[in-house]
């Protein structure tokens with residue numbers, strides 16, 4: 025059992041009458057990279073700011089390294105929490121040079137100039153900004169500022185690193201590159217990190233575990249693969265990936281955790297679940313377009329269904345088809361750059377066995 | 387931003403500041419209002435309630451000449467406002483939206499008159515256009531013009547008001563024009579409207595809120611103005627409210643309760659107008675804000691380019707060049723009596739004697755030191771105080787911050803002469819030794835310029851992204867360290883602006899100190915006014931030039947300081 029680095033217990037926060045974080049509990053293990061994912065306004069930033077000490081929870085406790093930093097009647101100020109944070113706006117001070125920015129946490133701790141210089145230099149190397157130290161901070165590009173912010177968060181060897189959508193102000197290419205670098209850096213330093221984003225691609229790539237939030241509450245926690253293959257609610261299924269979600273009814277339970285369902289359009293299939301799925305219960309059937317493929321019509325294989333192509337969208341690395349499955353639209357992602365099938369073409373839809381899943385109907 | 391909430395002394399700080407500002411701002415005005423309904427002047431904050439009466443108001447209203455007094459005050463203020471609006475708005479449009487030659491220069495110098503104290507402007511125009519010995523009139527007579535100018539008239543005073551207060555309108559309207567989405571105008575051109583129609587139907591309505599709100603502000607400033615009516619009104623037997631308040635105090639025995647009643651009436655007018663102005667100003671017009679900083683083709687004036695440029699720069703001639711030349715001319719003469727062009731141009735008259743007399747006089751030098759001391763302390767104390775206020779109001783969620791905000795904007799609506807009078811009656815007989823020192827003047831100035839100083843600092847503070855402060859806290863810096871190393875350096879432009887404003891406004895102020903000085907605590911502008919009343923025009927001209935020079939040097943110094951070495955030329959990316 026890895027040691028717990030940061031534990032949130034029953035956090036609650038309201039602004040006026042609005043409750044923006046409700047009964048939130050989470051524990052982050054030493055060295056773990058946890059991503060909090062959720063739509064805009066669901067309370068991610070508020071949660072992160074409570075960990076940082078920039079907001080006081082109305083209820084609940086926060087512990088870092090086993091020491092309570094926030095609880096009713098107890099509040100450790102942000103400057104005493106030993107947390108490094110990278111802000112969405114970077115928050116690079118424009119009146120200081122790059123190295124002054126980076127060395128600031130050491131300066132306010134009274135560390136001598138020489139050591140400050142050396143350590144700032146070392147982290148600047150680490151984030152790939154060697155020799156940029158003397159430049160004024162405002163002369164940097166967005167991506168460079170991001171690295172300065174990261175260097176500043178790292179320089180004082182914090183117990184915990186917090187990120188609030190640090191890549192959202194950058195263009196797509198840079199975002200992907202920095203994402204990879206960030207992950208590599210975190211692996212190397214082994215720093216426990218909590219990262220907030222509303223971008224599922226970012227979350228899936230970075231996270232050891234993803235925490236999905238909705239309207240101030242955690243709806244599911246798990247490894248990216250788990251969330252992808254075993255969403256517990258329709259919201260998680262939709263948010264993690266653009267899945268086919270079809271309203272359906274349970275016909276029969278065949279084995280523990282497996283049931284036969286029929287969609288409103290009359291399509292029948294076997295699906296996994298971890299709910300009480302007795303016959304007649306309305307559910308939502310979740311099938312990822314990536315778990316499907318299109319074959320020539322009449323292919324005799326198992327798990328195949330006759331469909332007709334309705335339309336297609338070319339997406340660079342593949343083609344996303346919309347086909348009529350029992351008359352209802354259904355998305356399929358076919359990888360490769362083959363010339364797309366014309367609308368009206370009959371085809372055979374194959375769904376990888378064991379990938380269909382049902383969640384409670386909403 | 388809960389940083390303020392984790393500040394353990396937050397609540398105490400807010401209470402202390404509220405108490406301090408209440409004593410500084412609310413108390414004097416309250417004492418004045420009470421004094422206006424009593425028959426005796428309040429002594430040591432003790433009021434004789436047996437004398438509760440409305441007689442002061444009755445006396446003021448029934449006094450012969452009250453109607454002309456009110457008419458002159460409001461009429462000249464209104465005419466001056468209209469004139470200022472016409473000049474300011476036209477200049478703004480010319481400088482911002484047209485291809486007039488020299489538009490950049492025009493934009494730079496159009497606000498210069500702001501730094502000319504109204505008292506100095508009044509002196510200069512007295513020298514230029516007094517009916518008998520005005521330099522312009524001598525020239526007019528010499529060229530056989532069939533008319534002369536008379537600045538001692540309603541028209542003359544309204545003219546002086548208009549030219550010296552046009553820059554306020556210019557500032558507001560030019561900012562509105564710059565923020566205006568110029569595609570709105572272009573769309574009108576594409577719809578077939580001509581230049582004049584576009585100006586009338588599109589541009590003017592879009593800047594109307596800015597024009598209206600700045601006009602109301604100027605109207606208030608002109609109603610309460612003392613210096614220009616005192617210099618130019620009395621010779622022509624035109625009387626104004628601010629000057630009358632001063633007269634009433636000058637009676638033996640002083641009619642303080644009547645003066646307070648008149649002051650209270652003036653206060654009602656200014657408060658109502660300021661509330662109206664606030665309403666207009668807060669009605670934002672979202673349509674006019676352009677999404678992108680697109681550069682727009684200026685309106686082509688065609689054949690009108692040069693004539694309009696001449697008009698625009700003609701304004702500068704009237705308000706900067708002519709007055710400066712007049713003051714220089716008088717200050718550099720041996721003898722101030724002249725009646726022909728020949729006498730005006732007589733080179734043997736050239737002399738620095740007036741400067742020698744003025745600055746050889748220990749009294750004048752003493753007032754200069756007093757003024758410098760008062761303005762420096764006002765600047766230092768006011769900057770610290772209003773930085774704290776602006777920080778609490780704009781960067782924390784401390785309870786009581788709204789009340790703090792309200793108290794600091796109040797003086798916008800309180801005429802300087804009323805602050806002075808209120809201070810007099812609050813402190814004159816309290817045995818704490820405040821009256822008769824420079825400190826009472828300093829406190830009055832600190833109160834009077836609260837809104838300008840707070841607004842300047844707040845303008846910079848609100849541009850600092852909260853995360854810049856929060857990241858410092860997470861880096862391990864405490865509240866005070868963050869304030870010192872992050873907030874103050876980043877707010878420097880606003881802090882320097884507040885310092886300039888506090889120094890300049892207090893250095894040139896006249897009306898507020900009229901009732902607060904004693905023989906040992908005279909100030910430079912008071913001495914100038916005093917000499918002018920005694921007819922020492924040459925001395926006054928020399929002193930006015932020195933005062934303007936000091937202000938100019940100070941403003942230039944401040945502007946150099948304001949420019950931030952790091953952010954200069956680069957947009958601050960973190961401010962968004």
Ligand SMILES: Nc1ncnc2c1ncn2[C@@H]1O[C@H](COP(=O)(O)OP(=O)(O)OP(=O)(O)O)[C@@H](O)[C@H]1O
Nearest residue numbers: 039044062063064065066067068069070071222387
């Ligand atoms: N200081 C505040 N005062 C009042 N309401 C606030 C404040 N800060 C946040 N909120 C509200 O709380 C809710 C949650 O905000 P939060 O910033 O935590 O959302 P988020 O999940 O980070 O969203 P985003 O992805 O847009 O950043 C929002 O509805 C927001 O409007």
Ligand SMILES: [Mg+2]
Nearest residue numbers: 068069070188
């Ligand atoms: Mg957020």
